[in-house]
Amino acid sequence: MEPVKGKAWVLPDDVNTDVIFPGRYMSVTDAEETPKYLFETVYPDFREKAKPGDVIVAGKYFGCGSSREQAATAIRYFGIGCVVAESFARIFYRNAINLGLPIAVVPGVTDHVSEGEEIEVDLEAGKLKNLTTGKELSFEPLPEFILDLIGQGGLIPATRKKLGIE
Amino acid sequence: MGKTLAEKILAKKACKSEVDAGQIVQAAVDVAMSHENGRMVKKSFEKIGVDKVWDPERIVIIFDHRVPAESERTAIGQKELREFVAAQGIGNFYDINVGVCHQVLAEEGFSRPGILLVGTDSHTTTAGALGAFATGIGATEMSAVWATGELWLKVPETLKIVVNGKLPDGVYSKDVVLKVIGTIGSDGADYKAMEYSGQAISDMTVASRMVISNLSMEAGAKTAFIIPDKVTEAYVKPRAKGAYEMLVPDPDASYLSEHTFDVSDLEPQLACPHQVDNVKGITEVAGTKIDQAVIGSCTNGRLEDLQEAARVLKGEKINPGVRLLIVPASWSIYREALKQGILETLIDAGAVVLNAGCGPCLGAHEGCLAPGETAVTSTNRNFQGRMGSAQAYLYLASPATVAASAIEGKLADPRKYLEA
Numbered sequence: 001m002e003p004v005k006g007k008a009w010v011l012p013d014d015v016n017t018d019v020i021f022p023g024r025y026m027s028v029t030d031a032e033e034t035p036k037y038l039f040e041t042v043y044p045d046f047r048e049k050a051k052p053g054d055v056i057v058a059g060k061y062f063g064c065g066s067s068r069e070q071a072a073t074a075i076r077y078f079g080i081g082c083v084v085a086e087s088f089a090r091i092f093y094r095n096a097i098n099l100g101l102p103i104a105v106v107p108g109v110t111d112h113v114s115e116g117e118e119i120e121v122d123l124e125a126g127k128l129k130n131l132t133t134g135k136e137l138s139f140e141p142l143p144e145f146i147l148d149l150i151g152q153g154g155l156i157p158a159t160r161k162k163l164g165i166e
Numbered sequence: 167m168g169k170t171l172a173e174k175i176l177a178k179k180a181c182k183s184e185v186d187a188g189q190i191v192q193a194a195v196d197v198a199m200s201h202e203n204g205r206m207v208k209k210s211f212e213k214i215g216v217d218k219v220w221d222p223e224r225i226v227i228i229f230d231h232r233v234p235a236e237s238e239r240t241a242i243g244q245k246e247l248r249e250f251v252a253a254q255g256i257g258n259f260y261d262i263n264v265g266v267c268h269q270v271l272a273e274e275g276f277s278r279p280g281i282l283l284v285g286t287d288s289h290t291t292t293a294g295a296l297g298a299f300a301t302g303i304g305a306t307e308m309s310a311v312w313a314t315g316e317l318w319l320k321v322p323e324t325l326k327i328v329v330n331g332k333l334p335d336g337v338y339s340k341d342v343v344l345k346v347i348g349t350i351g352s353d354g355a356d357y358k359a360m361e362y363s364g365q366a367i368s369d370m371t372v373a374s375r376m377v378i379s380n381l382s383m384e385a386g387a388k389t390a391f392i393i394p395d396k397v398t399e400a401y402v403k404p405r406a407k408g409a410y411e412m413l414v415p416d417p418d419a420s421y422l423s424e425h426t427f428d429v430s431d432l433e434p435q436l437a438c439p440h441q442v443d444n445v446k447g448i449t450e451v452a453g454t455k456i457d458q459a460v461i462g463s464c465t466n467g468r469l470e471d472l473q474e475a476a477r478v479l480k481g482e483k484i485n486p487g488v489r490l491l492i493v494p495a496s497w498s499i500y501r502e503a504l505k506q507g508i509l510e511t512l513i514d515a516g517a518v519v520l521n522a523g524c525g526p527c528l529g530a531h532e533g534c535l536a537p538g539e540t541a542v543t544s545t546n547r548n549f550q551g552r553m554g555s556a557q558a559y560l561y562l563a564s565p566a567t568v569a570a571s572a573i574e575g576k577l578a579d580p581r582k583y584l585e586a
């Protein structure tokens with residue numbers, strides 16, 4: 001898997017799924033439509049300022065709250081290259097992996113990355129480089145099984161392969 | 167080394183003699199539940215490209231989030247799913263007149279000890295009250311379950327929670343679990359399983375136990391067990407849809423941590439805005455003015471909850487500045503409360519009764535709040551924007567505390583209404 005390189009958007013601790021994708025849009029089920037409501041209630045200008053390929057850098061427990069997959073879907077279909085956080089809530093973490101959205105748990109990341117800095121994340125090597133400041137952080141790479149799932153583009157392509165559907 | 171309940175169930179479901187926390191396993195699913203978001207599952211399922219679901223008997227679809235449909239979009243989604251379940255031969259389909267999914271799973275005998283139950287809803291942990299390994303998953307993941315009947319799971323480490331003592335009158339399982347979350351924090355059990363035991367837990371009804379497993383999700387729990395016992399079996403036996411096994415943890419199982427509580431002197435607890443772990447006792451927050459009071463949801467919309475609310479509200483009138491909404495967790499609870507005259511007591515006090523379902527809990531359908539308003543609710547989430555406006559304030563509490571607050575128009579201690 002190629003390293004992901006992009007501009008950092010820094011978010012606080014405990015960003016929950018209602019903040020990422022408000023409950024009132026839960027009837028929106030088209031993946032392509034979900035980014036329209038990304039962070040709408042709390043960070044309404046995120047969608048104008050951020051660009052596909054950018055990286056979200058968050059504090060602890062990113063994605064806590066409901067199981068709504070739209071939270072991860074909206075980030076993935078917006079085109080965010082990778083979500084890096086001090087820690088993730090479990091269901092968000094699983095959803096991201098199953099959708100093929102690269103994620104990384106990097107303890108200490110919020111102390112070393114500020115908004116707007118260029119960063120590079122290598123999921124396989126477990127390395128995060130702040131290209132603006134030169135600071136490098138290491139983290140524990142994901143288990144191979146999971147890297148492989150993300151690499152295959154998520155659970156749907158992986159299941160197709162498993163069932164022998166081409 | 168002994169095994170936790172999570173390790174035992176996942177070993178069985180992965181067809182291994184034993185598994186350890188931290189291992190990733192491929193596990194076979196016993197029950198796969200979705201609500202209206204089954205529509206998203208269906209879309210992903212179609213992308214996988216198989217024609218038939220792996221086992222229509224093990225899939226359960228329950229409409230509850232927006233019942234009856236509040237918009238054309240929802241109506242279209244519900245119609246599509248009705249057609250899908252008919253085409254796939256999914257018999258376990260529950261339409262708009264049954265109730266909240268987690269309650270229906272228990273009432274209809276799907277939640278059982280020793281099984282693996284997954285649902286596209288975070289509060290699927292509720293079924294842990296009956297000893298199931300029960301956890302919330304995403305729609306894409308569920309589509310793979312529909313296609314193959316299995317999913318990958320990391321075997322979680324377990325927190326052991328021991329709750330000793332005897333609950334005083336006016337203090338409930340809701341207060342206990344809020345106390346636990348306030349202590350361990352909203353990520354205190356992230357990725358982890360929780361096992362609850364102790365005298366106060368053994369003394370609880372199944373309905374009260376479900377509050378604990380339900381709300382434990384708000385501490386991040388992947389699954390939250392009440393160790394199965396006689397109370398569990400008495401509930402499950404007459405309704406079980408399928409096999410079950412009364413698995414319990416080994417006495418020498420290894421836990422990540424142990425937390426012990428004594429609840430004999432516990433006072434009513436509230437989760438204050440905007441975090442479920444921002445928990446305070448009623449004496450600290452009593453007097454805060456409220457605009458809306460809600461009793462219902464998969465957390466606290468059961469018969470005993472409505473009974474306690476009626477005990478508080480009998481012969482009283484709610485404050486004219488307050489809207490009191492009652493949402494029975496299921497249609498059968500609704501009918502029973504009707505038969506027992508509970509709804510009459512509540513309506514006489516000034517309550518509005520809504521259809522059994524999720525109702526105002528997720529702010530999608532009815533009972534939304536305006537900016538600047540405050541509500542006290544027996545539900546399970548007080549995040550910003552959860553019940554309408556992001557500038558509204560939500561306090562979570564027991565049904566009795568909600569009822570007492572509705573009378574006074576401000577947060578109030580229910581115990582004074584229960585004396586004599």
Ligand code: SF4
Nearest residue numbers: 266463464524527528
């Ligand atoms: S009642 Fe609330 S918490 Fe329970 S399933 Fe419905 S929306 Fe979710």
